[in-house]
Amino acid sequence: KQEVTQIPAALSVPEGENLVLNCSFTDSAIYNLQWFRQDPGKGLTSLLLIQSSQREQTSGRLNASLDKSSGRSTLYIAASQPGDSATYLCAAFHNTDKLIFGTGTRLQVFP
């Protein structure tokens, strides 16, 4: 049974810092790994999707890496801004066609 864990659960940083969010999964038989952003009380916004054959994906200030053999993914946010404040969720996608989510990292970036 796939379990997805995210560390840290919460993070508070000053504006401008580079930061790393961690995601680990127990079953390496995944199709892809996805990172989402969720603002309070809102739905999910897809940030990055890494196929199982890929090592990383980049979008603007965001970079996500995937290491299937070790069951880990990281989301790197460069030059953080207050607008980055949100909960970040990673999810592993399986051949059962469902996403298995972690519990998220709640990020606060203060000016």
Added chain:
Amino acid sequence: ETGVTQSPTHLIKTRGQQVTLRCSSQSGHNTVSWYQQALGQGPQFIFQYYREEENGRGNFPPRFSGLQFPNYSSELNVNALELDDSALYLCASSPDGETQYFGPGTRLLVL
């Protein structure tokens, strides 16, 4: 904007009642999935529909049921509501079975 809409945005019900939540996805998105997100948790997979047939189910009792219609809309029905059913309910549609586009969610409160 993901092109996925959900209604209603908020709903209050009492224990034992029944509720129907609705989702409308983009044309061509043949797969729709429903997730339950309790406060402070990651979303949990309820079930998925592909071309109007159930195509996978998570660990939820039969009182959670769904329908998918030819016009790319879908419903989540929950009977005999319990207090623990209070959560944010998210639907996600997909054109290819992998890339998931989430709606804004329906927040259900059961009293």
